[in-house]
Amino acid sequence: MAKQNTVFKDAFNRCLKLLAETSALPSEPELGTTLGVSRTTIRAILTRMEELQLIAWDKRAKVVLRQPKAEDYYPAEETDSLSDIIERSFMRRILAGGAEPGMQINELELARDIGTGTTSVREFLIRFSRFGLIEKRPNSHWVLKGFTREFALELTEVREMFELRSAASFAALAPDHTAWTDLDRIEAMHHEILADIDNRYKEFSELDERFHLLVHTSSSNRFIVDFYDIITIVFHYHYQWNKTNARERNARALEEHLDYIAALRSRDPVLVEAACRRHLKSARETLLQSIQ
Amino acid sequence: MAKQNTVFKDAFNRCLKLLAETSALPSEPELGTTLGVSRTTIRAILTRMEELQLIAWDKRAKVVLRQPKAEDYYPAEETDSLSDIIERSFMRRILAGGAEPGMQINELELARDIGTGTTSVREFLIRFSRFGLIEKRPNSHWVLKGFTREFALELTEVREMFELRSAASFAALAPDHTAWTDLDRIEAMHHEILADIDNRYKEFSELDERFHLLVHTSSSNRFIVDFYDIITIVFHYHYQWNKTNARERNARALEEHLDYIAALRSRDPVLVEAACRRHLKSARETLLQSIQ
DNA sequence: AAACTGTCTATTGTGGATAAAAGACAAAAT
DNA sequence: ATTTTGTCTTTTATCCACAATAGACAGTTT
Known part of the structure; x- marks a missing residue:
C-alpha cells in the first residue's frame, strides 16, 4: 500500500462528532475548512457516511438519518499518522529501553521492527536529528548520542x-x-x-x-x-x-x-x-x- | 540507476594524487583510513587503477607503473554528491533568483528541474527546513519564508x-x-x-x-x-x-x-x-x- | 453574482527494488 | 600475533510506482 488513509479516517471520526450535533451537514468547502482537509477527503467522508446510512446525501442536501454509534468510528490506532507511530516507537527504544550512548541505529532493522518501509524511517531520523540525540555517519549508520546528563x-x-x-x-x-x-x-x-x-x-x-x-x-x-x-x-x-x-x-x-x-x-x-x-x-x- | 558512485570517483581522484607521490601504495585498510572510505571502495579503486595500467597489483604489492595524467581523473562534476548538487541548485533558486517569500515549493518540479528523484529532493528539504527558511504544509507543498530582513x-x-x-x-x-x-x-x-x-x-x-x-x-x-x-x-x-x-x-x-x-x-x-x-x-x- | 458540486489533474507519502558502499569473518601472509 | 587479503552479507542511497490527498476549473444551483 502506497499511503495510509489516516487523514481520511481521522477526519471521518471528527466529522461523526459534528454530525451528532446537527440535523444536516454544511457545504463541502465549509466542512473542509472546519476539519482542515481538502474537498477530496470531505467527499470520501460523505460517501462513507452515505454507505453507513448515517446521512442521505444529494448534492447540497446532507440530511442526518441517525446518530453515530461506537462501531461507526475507526479505531484510534488506525488514525495515527505513520510518522507519529515511528516517533513513539523510536522514543520508547531510546528512552525506555536501555539504549547505550554510542549504539548504532540501523534504518532497515528499525523499519522491520516497526513494520514500515525504510523511506519513512529514514525521513523520521533526518527530522529527528535536529534534536541532537542522534548523528549520521554518511553512507553508514546513525549513532545514538544518548539521553545523557x-x-x-x-x-x-x-x-x-x-x-x-x-x-x-x-x-x-x-x-x-x-x-x-x-x-x-x-x-x-x-x-x-x-x-x-x-x-x-x-x-x-x-x-x-x-x-x-x-x-x-x-x-x-x-x-x-x-x-x-x-x-x-x-x-x-x-x-x-x-x-x-x-x-x-x-x-x-x-x-x-x-x-x-x-x-x-x-x-x-x-x-x-x-x-x-x-x-x-x-x-x-x-x-x-x-x-x- | 540506484546510487551514483560518486564516493568511488572522488576517492579515486584523491588516490591518484597519493599515487603521484610514491612508488608503491600502502595496504588496503591503510588506504581506506587515509581516504575515509571502506575497503570495498578501495578495492574498486585499485581494480580501476590496474585497468588503466597505473599500477601493477598483486595482493600486497601495488607498484606504481606510471604517473597519472589529466585524463585519468574523473571530471569534477561527477564527484559531487547528489545532496550537494541539490543544495547548490536550491540555494541558487532561492537566493539568486527572485524568489518571493510565500512562494510555494514543489518537490516534483524541483526534482524534474535538477534531474533527480523526488526522494532525494524531499530528504534535502527536510534537512534544510531546520534553517528556518522553508516550512512544510503536511500533505501539501512547502512554503518559502524567504531570505528577508x-x-x-x-x-x-x-x-x-x-x-x-x-x-x-x-x-x-x-x-x-x-x-x-x-x-x-x-x-x-x-x-x-x-x-x-x-x-x-x-x-x-x-x-x-x-x-x-x-x-x-x-x-x-x-x-x-x-x-x-x-x-x-x-x-x-x-x-x-x-x-x-x-x-x-x-x-x-x-x-x-x-x-x-x-x-x-x-x-x-x-x-x-x-x-x-x-x-x-x-x-x-x-x-x-x-x-x- | 456568489457559492457549491462534479470532474479531472497534480502532488505528496510510502513501500519496494537495486546498485553502491560499508563491514564481517576466515584464510593467508608477514 | 598482528596485519592483510579474499569473499560474502548487510545496509544505505536512490529511483520508481501507486494510492491518498490536495487542488484547479467549468458547469450548476441558490
Whole structure:
C-alpha cells in the first residue's frame, strides 16, 4: 500500500462528532475548512457516511438519518499518522529501553521492527536529528548520542538563555497584545488544577507546554520558538517514563509558574528575571534528577 | 540507476594524487583510513587503477607503473554528491533568483528541474527546513519564508547570544587547551592575508568560518555548535551573490578579528565582551546592508 | 453574482527494488 | 600475533510506482 488513509479516517471520526450535533451537514468547502482537509477527503467522508446510512446525501442536501454509534468510528490506532507511530516507537527504544550512548541505529532493522518501509524511517531520523540525540555517519549508520546528563545540561543551558530573553520581551509587550489574555486563561487554569491537585496533577504537563510556548513565542524569533520543540519532545516522552513524585513536583511547578506570571504582569525586568531564573533552576534540577 | 558512485570517483581522484607521490601504495585498510572510505571502495579503486595500467597489483604489492595524467581523473562534476548538487541548485533558486517569500515549493518540479528523484529532493528539504527558511504544509507543498530582513535579524540575535557566551567560555579555557594553538594558527593566517589583502581577500570567507566555529566549539554545547551550521550556510551562499566592497569589508573584518583574538588572549571578560560585540555588530550591519 | 458540486489533474507519502558502499569473518601472509 | 587479503552479507542511497490527498476549473444551483 502506497499511503495510509489516516487523514481520511481521522477526519471521518471528527466529522461523526459534528454530525451528532446537527440535523444536516454544511457545504463541502465549509466542512473542509472546519476539519482542515481538502474537498477530496470531505467527499470520501460523505460517501462513507452515505454507505453507513448515517446521512442521505444529494448534492447540497446532507440530511442526518441517525446518530453515530461506537462501531461507526475507526479505531484510534488506525488514525495515527505513520510518522507519529515511528516517533513513539523510536522514543520508547531510546528512552525506555536501555539504549547505550554510542549504539548504532540501523534504518532497515528499525523499519522491520516497526513494520514500515525504510523511506519513512529514514525521513523520521533526518527530522529527528535536529534534536541532537542522534548523528549520521554518511553512507553508514546513525549513532545514538544518548539521553545523557550532558545532553540535559546542554539543552537547559540554551533553554535558559532563550527563556530569559523571551520573558523580558514578554514583559515589554503592549498592554493590548493578545498574549496577555492568553496568559489570563493559562493563569486561571493553574488555579483550577491547584484547587484539585490530587486528581488533576497529570494535566500539568500540557499546561506547562502551553505556558512556556507562549513565553517563547513573544521573542518573535523563529529559532527560539523552534528550539522549544526540542524541550517539548524531551519533556513529553521523558515524563512518560519518570513518574516519581509527579504530584509534588507538579504542584511546586504550578506555584512557581504563578509567581512567574505575577512577575510578568508587574512588567518589572528585575522581578521577571528573578522569577524566571527560580523556575528554570528547579525545572533543570527535576530533569537532572530523573536521569539516573 | 540506484546510487551514483560518486564516493568511488572522488576517492579515486584523491588516490591518484597519493599515487603521484610514491612508488608503491600502502595496504588496503591503510588506504581506506587515509581516504575515509571502506575497503570495498578501495578495492574498486585499485581494480580501476590496474585497468588503466597505473599500477601493477598483486595482493600486497601495488607498484606504481606510471604517473597519472589529466585524463585519468574523473571530471569534477561527477564527484559531487547528489545532496550537494541539490543544495547548490536550491540555494541558487532561492537566493539568486527572485524568489518571493510565500512562494510555494514543489518537490516534483524541483526534482524534474535538477534531474533527480523526488526522494532525494524531499530528504534535502527536510534537512534544510531546520534553517528556518522553508516550512512544510503536511500533505501539501512547502512554503518559502524567504531570505528577508526579519530572517537576518532573528538569525543574528541568536548568533550574538551564542557567540558572546562562547567567547566567554573560550577566555576561561585552560592555558594548555588545544584551542589556543588553533587560535595561534588562525591568527597567523589573518596576518598573512592582510599582508597581501588585494590578492587574497577572497580567502577571508573560509577563515572567518574557521575562526567563529572555533569560538563556538568552546561552548561545548551541541546546540550552539550546530546552530553555527545555519550561519555558515547563509554566509557561504549569500556572499557568492553579493560581492560589493568585498575587499574593504573583509579587510575590516580581519582587523576586528585580530582585536577579538587579542581580547581572548587577555582572558579579561570585559575586554572579550567588548571586542566580540564590536565585531558582531559590524557583521550584522554587513549582512543587513546586503539584503536590500 | 456568489457559492457549491462534479470532474479531472497534480502532488505528496510510502513501500519496494537495486546498485553502491560499508563491514564481517576466515584464510593467508608477514 | 598482528596485519592483510579474499569473499560474502548487510545496509544505505536512490529511483520508481501507486494510492491518498490536495487542488484547479467549468458547469450548476441558490
